[in-house]
Amino acid sequence: MSNMVMVGGVPVGGNNRITVQTMATVKTERVDECAEELNACVDAGADIVRVAVRDEADASALKTLAEKVRAPIVADIHFDYRLALRSAENGAAKIRINPGNIGGKREIKAVSDCLKQYGIPVRAGANSGSIEKEFLDKYGRSAEALAESALRSARCFEEFGVENIVLSAKASDAETTVKAYRILRARCDYPLHLGVTEAGGGRYGIIKGAVGIGSLLMDGIGDTVRVSLTAPPIEEVRAAVEILRAAGKRKDFAEVISCPTCGRCDYDVIGLSEKIRKATENTHKRIKIAVMGCVVNGVGEGREADVGIAGGKDKCVIFRGGEAVRTVPAGEAETELMKEVELWLTKN
Numbered sequence: 001m002s003n004m005v006m007v008g009g010v011p012v013g014g015n016n017r018i019t020v021q022t023m024a025t026v027k028t029e030r031v032d033e034c035a036e037e038l039n040a041c042v043d044a045g046a047d048i049v050r051v052a053v054r055d056e057a058d059a060s061a062l063k064t065l066a067e068k069v070r071a072p073i074v075a076d077i078h079f080d081y082r083l084a085l086r087s088a089e090n091g092a093a094k095i096r097i098n099p100g101n102i103g104g105k106r107e108i109k110a111v112s113d114c115l116k117q118y119g120i121p122v123r124a125g126a127n128s129g130s131i132e133k134e135f136l137d138k139y140g141r142s143a144e145a146l147a148e149s150a151l152r153s154a155r156c157f158e159e160f161g162v163e164n165i166v167l168s169a170k171a172s173d174a175e176t177t178v179k180a181y182r183i184l185r186a187r188c189d190y191p192l193h194l195g196v197t198e199a200g201g202g203r204y205g206i207i208k209g210a211v212g213i214g215s216l217l218m219d220g221i222g223d224t225v226r227v228s229l230t231a232p233p234i235e236e237v238r239a240a241v242e243i244l245r246a247a248g249k250r251k252d253f254a255e256v257i258s259c260p261t262c263g264r265c266d267y268d269v270i271g272l273s274e275k276i277r278k279a280t281e282n283t284h285k286r287i288k289i290a291v292m293g294c295v296v297n298g299v300g301e302g303r304e305a306d307v308g309i310a311g312g313k314d315k316c317v318i319f320r321g322g323e324a325v326r327t328v329p330a331g332e333a334e335t336e337l338m339k340e341v342e343l344w345l346t347k348n
């Protein structure tokens with residue numbers, strides 16, 4: 001089990017729920033727009049949000065932003081360690097900084113002292129683009145080099161007494177990412193921030209993120225997740241929540257399972273399953289609902305669902321736990337299935 005750190009009021013690590021993160025695309029100094037973008041992400045399931053702090057204007061904006069955003073804010077800093085100090089002063093709940101690009105020991109010590117003074121954690125780590133030369137020379141461009149480089153960045157802060165560290169080791173391909181995090185988990189107890197960096201966009205980006213993050217989650221590795229997508233941050237949050245659900249790490253939702261359909265199917269399974277998914281998307285209770293294409297196989301194949309429907313041309317069968325309970329006209333499939341869902345939710 002990893003150690004736990006607090007990011008504002010949100011625990012990361014230990015036995016706590018795996019959190020979802022994203023990063024604003026709006027410039028931090030445009031406070032109202034930035035807050036609007038981030039609060040929409042919070043409503044979609046983000047637990048922690050990050051902003052780029054490029055200069056003094058961004059660092060100053062953090063103060064108002066922290067009051068407007070309904071989640072703790074991580075300040076993302078490069079090169080200028082003084083921006084980390086200003087961000088901490090202005091309410092950042094965590095600092096993301098690479099000790100390798102802020103100067104030397106004097107600057108790292110100044111940031112470390114500030115982290116301890118404000119009691120906030122730091123995310124250290126490495127990306128495939130920021131692996132230290134020493135490790136590239138020793139291991140080549142590999143998971144080992146990435147993990148060693150990430151551990152080195154944590155040690156830079158440890159040296160000055162910082163204990164609240166979250167670590168990341170992101171590559172732009174899923175395989176290296178997975179291997180690097182497995183090495184980190186074996187070698188340290190820091191909470192791990194998972195992600196495949198520069199995963200791209202669209203369906204491929206989501207799938208790449210899901211393969212990398214999902215593999216680690218299935219190994220029991222990972223404390224907080226960011227799906228990096230070339231897309232609005234709310235899409236990252238939606239993808240992260242769905243990865244956590246699919247990996248069995250979030251159970252408080254309605255899962256609609258449905259068959260792929262085949263030549264036996266005589267009704268609109270795709271349309272009905274989408275309607276049921278939409279109708280239950282705000283359900284925060286664990287229920288599994290099956291929408292199956294035919295009576296011949298549907299009831300049996302859907303037996304792991306709490307409630308379900310197996311369709312036919314004129315009639316559909318409603319079932320619970322694999323047992324048929326009643327037959328309804330096909331035209332009333334949606335209404336009757338939703339009645340059954342609501343009944344189950346009331347009783348359970």
Ligand code: SF4
Nearest residue numbers: 259261262265293294
């Ligand atoms: S449940 Fe019926 S329609 Fe759906 S895939 Fe199985 S056999 Fe085909």
